[in-house]
Amino acid sequence: MMRTRKHRTEAAWLCSGVLFFGATMFLCPPALAQTGQTAVTATVAPVAITLEEAIKRAQANEPVFAAARAQSKVSALDRSIARSALLPDVTYHNQYLYTQPGGELGQTGQSTAAAQLATPRFIANNAVHEYMSQAMVNEVIGLKGIAGVRLADATSALDAAQLEVVRRGLVVAVTSLYYGALASDQKLAIAQRAADEAAAFTGLTVKRENAREVAHADVVKAQLLQQQKQRDLADAAVIAERMHLELATLLFPDPRTPYSLEVPKDTGALAAFADVQSAAASSNPEMKSALAAMKASDANVLAARAAYLPDIGLNVTYGIDAAQFAKNGPDGARNLGYSASVTVDIPVWDWLATGHKVKQSEIRRDAARVALTATQRQFIARLQEFYSEARTAREQMQSLDDSVKTAAESLRLTKLRYGNGEATVLEVVDAENSMTLAENARADGMIRNEIAEANLKTLMGEL
Numbered sequence: 001m002m003r004t005r006k007h008r009t010e011a012a013w014l015c016s017g018v019l020f021f022g023a024t025m026f027l028c029p030p031a032l033a034q035t036g037q038t039a040v041t042a043t044v045a046p047v048a049i050t051l052e053e054a055i056k057r058a059q060a061n062e063p064v065f066a067a068a069r070a071q072s073k074v075s076a077l078d079r080s081i082a083r084s085a086l087l088p089d090v091t092y093h094n095q096y097l098y099t100q101p102g103g104e105l106g107q108t109g110q111s112t113a114a115a116q117l118a119t120p121r122f123i124a125n126n127a128v129h130e131y132m133s134q135a136m137v138n139e140v141i142g143l144k145g146i147a148g149v150r151l152a153d154a155t156s157a158l159d160a161a162q163l164e165v166v167r168r169g170l171v172v173a174v175t176s177l178y179y180g181a182l183a184s185d186q187k188l189a190i191a192q193r194a195a196d197e198a199a200a201f202t203g204l205t206v207k208r209e210n211a212r213e214v215a216h217a218d219v220v221k222a223q224l225l226q227q228q229k230q231r232d233l234a235d236a237a238v239i240a241e242r243m244h245l246e247l248a249t250l251l252f253p254d255p256r257t258p259y260s261l262e263v264p265k266d267t268g269a270l271a272a273f274a275d276v277q278s279a280a281a282s283s284n285p286e287m288k289s290a291l292a293a294m295k296a297s298d299a300n301v302l303a304a305r306a307a308y309l310p311d312i313g314l315n316v317t318y319g320i321d322a323a324q325f326a327k328n329g330p331d332g333a334r335n336l337g338y339s340a341s342v343t344v345d346i347p348v349w350d351w352l353a354t355g356h357k358v359k360q361s362e363i364r365r366d367a368a369r370v371a372l373t374a375t376q377r378q379f380i381a382r383l384q385e386f387y388s389e390a391r392t393a394r395e396q397m398q399s400l401d402d403s404v405k406t407a408a409e410s411l412r413l414t415k416l417r418y419g420n421g422e423a424t425v426l427e428v429v430d431a432e433n434s435m436t437l438a439e440n441a442r443a444d445g446m447i448r449n450e451i452a453e454a455n456l457k458t459l460m461g462e463l
Contacts (some may be wrong), residue, residue, distance in 0.1 A: 017160075046258040049251065053177050055463075058174045058250040059167070068159075068166040075152075075159040082152035088139040093319075095131040117323070127323035133320030141314070145305035151299035158292035165283035168458045175454040175463075177247040182261050184240040184446040190439040191229070191236035197432060198226040205425065218425040225429050232436075264450070270394055273387055276460055278385055283461030290368075290375040297365035303363040307354040313343035386456045393449035400442040406436040407431070 047058075059065055099120035120128050202222040208214045248255040281287075320327075322335040330336055347354070414431040417423035457463040 006326065023407045046260040048170070048262060049259050050262045051264055053160075054178050054247070054251055055171055055174050058170055061250055061253075062170055062328060065163075065166050065170050068163045072156075072159045072163040073157040077151075077155040079152040082145075082149045085148060086145050088137050088314075091136045091138070093132060093134045095132040096134070097125060099125040099128050099130070099437050101128050110137055121447075126321070128325050130321070131323070132319070132321045133316050133325070134321065134394050137314075137316045138310055139314040143312035144303055144311065147299050147303035147306050149462070151296055151303060153290050154299050158289055158296060161285045161289035161292055165289060168285065168463075171185070171458050171463055174247075175458075176196050176245065176451055177250070178261065179447040179450045179454075181240070181243040181247050182263060183443045184236070184243040185261070186443040186446070188233075188236040188240045188439055190436060190443065191233040193231040193280065193439075194436045195233045197411075197435075198222070198229040198432055201428060201432070202226045204415075204419070213421060214425070221425045222428060225432065251278035270391060270453075276387055276456065277383060278462040279462070280379075284379055284459070286375050287379060290372040294365070294368045296373060297368040299360070301358065301361040301365055304354070304358040307347060307350075307357065312348045313341075315341045338361040383459060386452065386459055390449075390452040390456045393445065393452045397442075397449055400438075400445040404435075404442050407435040411435045 017316065040437040099122050101118040103326075104119050105117065118128050120126070202219070202225075205214060205218045205222040209216055209219050244259075245255050248257060251257075251259070316338065317340070318336075318338040320335045322329060324330065324335065327334070327336055410426075411431040411434070412426050414423050418425070418428050454463055
């Protein structure tokens with residue numbers, strides 16, 4: 001009994017070993033097993049992303065832009081549908097009709113023979129057996145169709161302009177996130193440098209304390225500075241990660257995809273205001289949208305007024321409508337033939353419904369006219385605002401660069417003076433904080449300058 005239990009235990013351990021070895025070979029490639037490496041997630045090289053590539057990827061992934069693009073395509077098809085409604089439509093109609101006989105004999109159809117056929121019980125039908133195979137051409141002529149084409153044209157232009165508005169809004173959002181991520185990377189590097197500087201300064205104060213050159217209070221102050229810089233470094237890392245994730249949600253299926261951002265090259269001097277104004281006025285989508293909305297309102301007014309006028313309906317029919325499905329009847333009569341009709345429906349009285357519809361369309365047209373003038377005023381104000389912002393941000397970049405250089409020189413000189421015993425620890429701390437503030441201000445100035453120029457280029461239609 002003991003031997004059997006022992007054998008079972010050994011067999012269980014053997015099976016466990018086989019399963020473990022199989023799982024290890026499945027999870028770890030043979031090459032790793034041979035080299036003794038551990039199975040870890042493969043390191044993927046970061047994808048290099050430019051601003052243009054970021055905008056392109058965002059346009060492929062952003063749902064609002066996709067919906068606007070789909071609506072623009074649908075409106076273009078509606079325009080084609082409205083135009084086709086002005087043209088005649090052709091229908092090939094086929095029908096077999098059976099009617100219960102009435103019990104009497106009479107002449108039916110086109111037959112000229114003396115033979116009498118059973119008459120149908122329903123007087124609206126022509127024969128007991130009736131075959132219809134006819135080609136019909138129908139056309140309706142009226143002002144409503146013309147108004148429908150104008151409305152479809154205006155709606156298509158409106159949706160195309162709205163698509164451009166959404167596209168430019170997406171460009172602005174991507175640009176802000178792009179340069180925001182770049183600035184967060186710069187601030188992370190600044191925080192890392194400040195933390196390293198604080199750690200080095202703490203080491204210096206410890207050495208001077210050991211040499212009995214400074215009091216222990218200097219070490220405490222340096223340690224407090226180092227702890228603060230370490231917290232700033234952790235916060236900068238979190239902010240940088242958040243900015244990269246926010247941008248990655250627009251660029252990749254998986255926001256955790258590693259990527260790197262390329263710093264755009266300097267675009268040169270700022271264009272003259274007259275050139276900016278001319279380019280922006282010719283390609284402003286808000287203005288185009290407001291104009292298209294105005295044209296759509298005019299088309300709605302025309303369509304409402306068209307209800308006062310009659311529509312003319314034309315119909316031409318050619319084919320068979322006989323008791324036999326044949327070109328000729330049994331008596332030689334020709335079944336093939338044609339007919340034509342003209343219909344004119346004249347509106348007389350609808351209890352003022354048409355007048356009220358016209359009034360509604362005119363009210364909406366007046367509102368669209370007000371929106372158009374408001375868009376014009378907003379365009380002028382935005383153009384002036386964006387240009388002033390871009391000019392001021394560009395002019396301040398040189399001042400921010402000079403501030404960083406001055407702060408770096410001040411920090412260097414203060415450290416030298418402290419090392420020689422000519423400066424206090426508070427002066428070093430103040431110089432270090434001034435250096436960090438100047439570098440962060442330059443990073444903020446960079447993102448302000450780039451976003452201002454991107455907004456201006458977007459307004460001009462260049463981005």
